[in-house]
Amino acid sequence: MNQRQVVIDTGRCIGCGLCGKVCAAHNIEINNQKAGTILEDCILCGQCAAVCPKEAISLVGCGTGQVEKTEDIRLNPEDVLNVIRFRRSIRSFREKEIPREVIEQILEAGRLTHTAKNMQDVSFVVLEKEKDRIEQMAVKVFKAVKPVADVLSPMARNNQIDDHFFFFHAQSVIVILAKDKTNGILAAQNMEFVAEANGLGMLYSGFFTMAANASRKIKKAIGIPKGKRVAMTLVIGYPNMKFLRSTPHKELDIRYR
Numbered sequence: 001m002n003q004r005q006v007v008i009d010t011g012r013c014i015g016c017g018l019c020g021k022v023c024a025a026h027n028i029e030i031n032n033q034k035a036g037t038i039l040e041d042c043i044l045c046g047q048c049a050a051v052c053p054k055e056a057i058s059l060v061g062c063g064t065g066q067v068e069k070t071e072d073i074r075l076n077p078e079d080v081l082n083v084i085r086f087r088r089s090i091r092s093f094r095e096k097e098i099p100r101e102v103i104e105q106i107l108e109a110g111r112l113t114h115t116a117k118n119m120q121d122v123s124f125v126v127l128e129k130e131k132d133r134i135e136q137m138a139v140k141v142f143k144a145v146k147p148v149a150d151v152l153s154p155m156a157r158n159n160q161i162d163d164h165f166f167f168f169h170a171q172s173v174i175v176i177l178a179k180d181k182t183n184g185i186l187a188a189q190n191m192e193f194v195a196e197a198n199g200l201g202m203l204y205s206g207f208f209t210m211a212a213n214a215s216r217k218i219k220k221a222i223g224i225p226k227g228k229r230v231a232m233t234l235v236i237g238y239p240n241m242k243f244l245r246s247t248p249h250k251e252l253d254i255r256y257r
Contacts, residue, residue: 002063006042006049010034012056019048019057045118084198090201092199093170093237102198103172105235109194110176110187115235121179122187122231125222135167137218138211147200165209170237173205175212177228185230191234208233 006028014032020026027038035048035056049057049066108125117123120255127134142161149156159165167173176189177247178184187250192202212218224230 004059005040006037006044007058007060008035008037009056009058010036012054013052014054014056018051018053020102022047022051041128043118045127046102050203054188069101077235083193086243087131087192087196088201088243088247089203090235090237090239090241091168092240093168093201094240095169096238098170098171098236099201100213102200103174105193105198106174106191109190110174113183113184113187113190114181119180121228122183123177123225123228125175125177127175127222130221131173134218134221135208136163137166137215137221138166138208139163141211141218144252166205166211166233167235168203170203170235172235173208174234175222176231176234177224178231179228180228181231188232188234195234195236199238200236203235205233205235223238 013034015035017030017035019035020028020030024047025041026044027042028048029038030036039073044059046059046062046066049059078214103126107126110122110124113122139161142165146156146161174218176184176188176191178187188204195202209230210233211234212222212224222230
C-alpha cells in the first residue's frame with residue numbers, strides 16, 4: 001500500500017460520478033455504480049474528496065484540515081478591485097509589533113494556495129532574531145556589486161545601500177521557498193491579501209530575493225533545503241504613511257480573438 005493514496009469507501013459511494021468529472025488526472029471511473037481509481041499514480045489534488053456528497057473519498061497521507069463548506073462566500077468585486085487599485089509598496093513602517101496570530105493567518109494563506117501539479121512545494125522562513133544579521137549579509141553582497149551597477153545604471157547611482165536597505169525596519173520578513181518559483185509567487189499574492197485585511201503594508205523585496213539566491217552564506221543562514229530556492233521575500237509591517245489616491249496606469253491592452 002502506498003503511503004499517499006486515494007481511498008474510496010464503496011459502502012458509502014452512490015455512484016453519482018461527480019468525482020470522475022472533477023478528477024484532473026482522469027483517474028476515476030464508475031463501474032457497477034461504484035467509483036474506483038484506474039491507476040495508483042495520482043496528483044492527489046483532493047478534488048474528488050471535496051466534491052463527494054457522501055464523504056466516501058479520503059486522501060491518506062496527504063495531511064489534514066479539510067473544512068466543511070457551510071455557505072457560499074463571495075467577495076464584493078469592487079472592493080477587491082479597490083484593494084488592488086490602492087495597494088502600494090511600503091518602505092516606511094511604524095514601530096508596532098505584529099500579533100503572532102496575524103502572522104499565522106498570513107502563513108495560512110500561503111499554505112492554502114494552489115500549486116501546479118499539486119506540488120505543495122512552498123515553505124516559509126520567518127526572519128525574527130536573525131533578521132538584522134541576515135539583512136547585513138545581503139547588504140555586503142549588494143555593496144560588492146554596486147560599483148558595476150553604478151556604471152550601468154544612473155538609477156543605481158542614486159541608491160545608497162545603508163544597513164536597512166532591504167527590510168526598512170519592518171517588523172516581520174517572510175522568505176518564501178519553493179521548487180517552482182511560480183508557486184511561491186502565487187502564495188505571496190494570497191498572503192498579501194490577508195496582510196492587507198489586517199491593516200498591514202507589504203513590500204515584495206526582489207533585491208533581497210536576488211541576494212539570497214546568489215549567496216551561499218545567506219542560503220545557509222536561512223536554511224534553504226536542496227532543490228528549493230527563494231521565490232519571493234515579503235517585508236511586512238504597519239505603514240507609517242497614508243496614500244491618498246491611486247497611481248496612473250497604462251490603458252488596458254487587450255485583444256479578443
